[in-house]
Every structure is written in structure tokens, then in C-alpha cells.
Amino acid sequence: MTDRPGAGDDRVLTGMVWGVKASFLGYLLRMPGSRQKTCFGAGELDTGEFYFSLEDDSSFDRLTMTGLLKFRGLVELRAHGGMLNVQLINPWLDISVRQTVLSVIDRAQPVDSDDRVELVTVAMPAPTTDGETVMWSAAETYLVDTAVPIFNDVYRPREPFDPITVRIMA
Template sequence: MTEQPQGPDSSGVPAPPPAPAHGLRWGIKTSFVEYVRRTPGGTGSVADGAVPVSPTEILFALAPEPPAPAELPEGTTRAWAFRGDVRFAGHGGMMFVRVAHPWLVLDGTGTGAGDGATLSIEDPYATAGAPRVPLVTMTLAARPSPEAEADGVELWTAADVRLTPAGAELFNGVYPAGEPFEPVTVVVPAGSGQPDPRGGSVAGRDG
């Protein structure tokens, strides 16, 4: 995948952009990323707040503004918005997948293993007024630690990440609904993403 260079290091190789302190780290679907790389003419791009942090993982930076309560489903207990625009293309334009500006919403369900959550993305074609697309669901578990508390952050992880029916359409039916996708790791400021009891914006944000 491509990225914006940040200036050469001593070897003359452009240095990658620095990873933000808060964000959502996700590999999307490793087998899909590798397929695009193998495909003649296949391309990938990472921009607008997303940073590659490994050959197969991307960090979506926490957005300055959280989702507005009016845009969240009933029953939301926590919600965060993230920045980043990741695109894959190939087969002469017949394949196009865009994962942009994800939101992570805890819906108040769950088990002892964690909280039910949905990751949604902006309409892949940026159609005006189009609803967000629920891409994957997961059980998100908090991982408290003295180190996280000292840093003023919360760490959340999800290993059981599953594609939604709408997500299956985004991938043109190559993967069925329920297909496992890559694990998710989230680092956010402690106490952020809490619904504002006054009915305003979701309390807590980055920056």
C-alpha cells in the first residue's frame, strides 16, 4: 500500500508518518490485502489520518470530534470516531473497496467476555446523504492495566470480528456474512466516548 512520505532518513528512504497515540489498529482482512498485492495492477492507498503500522495493519487515528448522538443507534453506551481513508482497487476498476472514517459503537449488549460493538464506515462512494455501512461486528473487551491507567488511556481488544451482510456486499460476495476478519485493538483517552447526559455531543475526544 502507498503512503505519503514524511521526508528521507539518513539512508535516503522516506520515513513513515508517526503513529498517533490514540486510534484503532486493524488489519481488515490479511488474505484480501495479500490478494490485492498479488493481483497485476492491484493498488492500495492509505490517507487522511490512517497510518500503516505493519505490513498488514493500519492505525486509524482518533478523530477530533466524536459521533453526534443523533447519528447513533438507540442503546449506544460508548462511541468513537476515527480518521482514515483506505482504498483497494484492481481488475481494471472492477474491484474497488474503500474503508474510510470508521466509527466504533458499543451497543449495550454483550457477555462476560466483553461488550457487543459494531464498526461502521462512510459510504464507500461518498454519496451525499448516504447512510453509514455497518462493516463488522465484534465483542470488545476492556484490558485495564497499571500502565494504561498511568498513561490516561483505555485499551480495548476484539478477536471475534465478523463481517456483516452489508460488509459482504462491499466485498462483492467474496466473503460471506459471518466471515472472520482481523482482530481489532483500540487505544482511547480514559473516559472518552461517553454519551453526554445533557443531550449534546458524546463526551471525550482527542486533541
């Protein structure tokens, strides 16, 4: 099942777009039997990047541009008969003056758990606005120590991952 936003769909006005890591996705595409699944508010764009819909921005302060942005959706990346299984579930972006971190639900926990694992730090650029939306475009991301096992220990901590773009209502 793929939930794919399209032209004229209000969901494309707000949300997060992230390609994860192009070389990782390229590797998966070359593997026989590999698969990608998006659902529950996530979709794959024509660019190959993943879209996560904005679920909640009530903890975000638009004056200081800090706080928590909660996104919704599941992206599952599987290969090697399930031995490689990366699940990006309901990402949250915690933006502070000191550091910005993207986390997802920890799939090692029970399904109803809210326990999260940090994936990447994000170098947030200055936001732009068009009067209706606020956008951070092409924010650089770097893998954190706790996420190394999620990607089967292939990447080192602080490895650059693909940039993210985030858009919320002004």
C-alpha cells in the same frame, strides 16, 4: 499519498488498528496492477495493518465504556482495473452493552453524505488501562450481511475478519 504514524507521533497513542482480512490483502498483493492507498488520517503500519486516527470520542461514556468512537482516514484497496474497489472511509465504532458495530461512510452515497454502512460486528474484550489510555486489544470481528457486496460477495455473513485494537485516552 500515505499518512504513516511513526515513533514519537502522538497519534499512535489513540486510534484504531485493523488488518481488515489478511487473506484478502494477500490476494490483492498477488494481483498485477493492484494498489493500496491510505490518507486523511489513515496509514499502514509495518505489520501491514491499517491505522485510523481517533477523531472524536465525545459521545463515549468512560464510566459505562459504551458509546461512539469516531475515527478518521481513508484506506482504498483496488484491483482488476478498479472492478474491485474497497474504500474504508472514516470508521466509527458503536459500542453498546448489546452489540458493537464498526461502520464506514457508504461510498455509494454523495461525497458530503454521512450515510454509513456497517462492516463488521466486534467482540470487545475487557479493556485494559495504564492510567493514561484505555485499550481493547485483538477484538474479534465478523462480517455483517450488509458488507458482503463491499467485498464482491466473496465472503459470507459472519465470516471472521482480522481483529482490531482500539486505544483512547482514559
